[in-house]
Amino acid sequence: MGFQLDQYSQPLLKAVLGSLREGILVVDSQLDVVLYNKAAVSIFNLPAVMTGPVRLIDVSRNKTIHQGFRQVLEENKPFDAELEVFGKQERTFSFRATPLVVPPSEEVAGAIGVFFDVTQLLRLERVRREFFSNLSHELRTPLTSILVYVETLLNGALYDTENNLKFLNIVNKHATRMQNLVRDIADLSAIEAGELKLNAVEVDLRAFIENLGVLIASDLEECQVAFHQDIPPELTVYADPQALEQILMNLIINAVKFNRPGGSVSVTAKPEGDNRTRITVRDTGIGIEEEHLTRIFERLYRVDKSRSQEVGGTGLGLAIVKHLVLSHNGDISVQSTPGEGSEFRIRLPRKAIEA
Numbered sequence: 001m002g003f004q005l006d007q008y009s010q011p012l013l014k015a016v017l018g019s020l021r022e023g024i025l026v027v028d029s030q031l032d033v034v035l036y037n038k039a040a041v042s043i044f045n046l047p048a049v050m051t052g053p054v055r056l057i058d059v060s061r062n063k064t065i066h067q068g069f070r071q072v073l074e075e076n077k078p079f080d081a082e083l084e085v086f087g088k089q090e091r092t093f094s095f096r097a098t099p100l101v102v103p104p105s106e107e108v109a110g111a112i113g114v115f116f117d118v119t120q121l122l123r124l125e126r127v128r129r130e131f132f133s134n135l136s137h138e139l140r141t142p143l144t145s146i147l148v149y150v151e152t153l154l155n156g157a158l159y160d161t162e163n164n165l166k167f168l169n170i171v172n173k174h175a176t177r178m179q180n181l182v183r184d185i186a187d188l189s190a191i192e193a194g195e196l197k198l199n200a201v202e203v204d205l206r207a208f209i210e211n212l213g214v215l216i217a218s219d220l221e222e223c224q225v226a227f228h229q230d231i232p233p234e235l236t237v238y239a240d241p242q243a244l245e246q247i248l249m250n251l252i253i254n255a256v257k258f259n260r261p262g263g264s265v266s267v268t269a270k271p272e273g274d275n276r277t278r279i280t281v282r283d284t285g286i287g288i289e290e291e292h293l294t295r296i297f298e299r300l301y302r303v304d305k306s307r308s309q310e311v312g313g314t315g316l317g318l319a320i321v322k323h324l325v326l327s328h329n330g331d332i333s334v335q336s337t338p339g340e341g342s343e344f345r346i347r348l349p350r351k352a353i354e355a
């Protein structure tokens with residue numbers, strides 16, 4: 001390529017290029033690849049050690065790559081493009097080629113191509129966009145209903161003693177749904193932003209769950225579901241009590257609401273290993289089909305939207321649960337048989353680890 005590296009620059013260059021996450025391909029003016037780095041090896045499936053120049057066409061048949069390098073060589077200007085590529089997994093790269101000019105010559109001796117994998121970035125961007133578009137839909141629906149019923153009341157239905165209370169109840173229901181949604185979003189974004197301060201203490205699980213049982217009494221009655229708990233005495237969980245309540249309440253309320261009349265919910269727990277407590281929330285409800293199992297922890301994901309809305313759900317509960325469990329260094333898993341019921345299992349630390 002018309003220039004040589006001295007004995008110091010060569011290993012330095014190799015080390016620097018080797019440490020980059022971006023794939024680098026250097027071509028000469030004949031479009032032969034004269035240098036590439038480790039990242040490029042895996043992107044283009046190249047031999048790990050370069051034994052001599054390789055033709056660009058043997059590295060990749062991607063038209064944009066060829067066009068980019070050629071344009072840089074001809075016009076002495078950078079070239080940028082997004083590439084949808086290759087191989088087994090579909091990946092997207094941001095590709096930038098720049099002219100390689102080696103002083104003292106002012107001629108373009110070759111071109112440097114940098115391949116930056118943006119697959120993950122684009123995925124996150126898509127998830128974020130979808131979330132906001134779903135969210136505005138979620139807020140708009142109850143708001144529209146509220147406005148329609150309020151308008152109807154204002155237009156005279158206020159004095160229609162047969163319907164006025166019914167309409168107000170509907171307004172109340174939708175407003176409550178909006179309130180729940182706004183509350184869950186605020187929680188979730190605080191958790192995701194890492195703003196949540198967890199003050200973990202050793203919680204006596206049996207008393208804690210007994211207490212929750214009292215809080216859900218009216219839900220149990222409404223859904224005609226029985227509640228059982230079987231927690232060994234003195235079993236503890238090392239967790240922030242407020243977060244623990246949120247985790248368990250979300251799981252238990254789901255187990256109650258996605259149940260059937262005459263069904264039951266049971267919460268059991270036992271110590272596991274050195275310092276873990278395993279809590280299981282089991283129900284005899286509608287269950288969850290395999291294809292939805294991994295997705296129910298995503299924000300706003302619901303198997304049956306109308307059923308969830310009917311029971312005041314927002315689709316954010318399990319996303320919050322998962323985040324909270326993970327921030328306690330715990331984990332969560334689920335098993336389910338459609339038509340028979342589901343089982344959510346969480347593992348949390350048992351005791352404070354002594355320093």
Ligand SMILES: Nc1ncnc2c1ncn2[C@@H]1O[C@H](COP(=O)(O)OP(=O)(O)O)[C@@H](O)[C@H]1O
Pocket residue numbers: 250254255256258283285286287288296301302303304308309312313314315316317318319342
């Ligand atoms: N115990 C359960 N049994 C059946 N389906 C469940 C259960 N828990 C959660 N799901 C499903 O997972 C979805 C997401 O749950 P969640 O995030 O708590 O949202 P929400 O309860 O607001 O609908 C629910 O809409 C429901 O389809």
Ligand SMILES: [Mg+2]
Pocket residue numbers: 250253254313314315317318
């Ligand atoms: Mg829920």
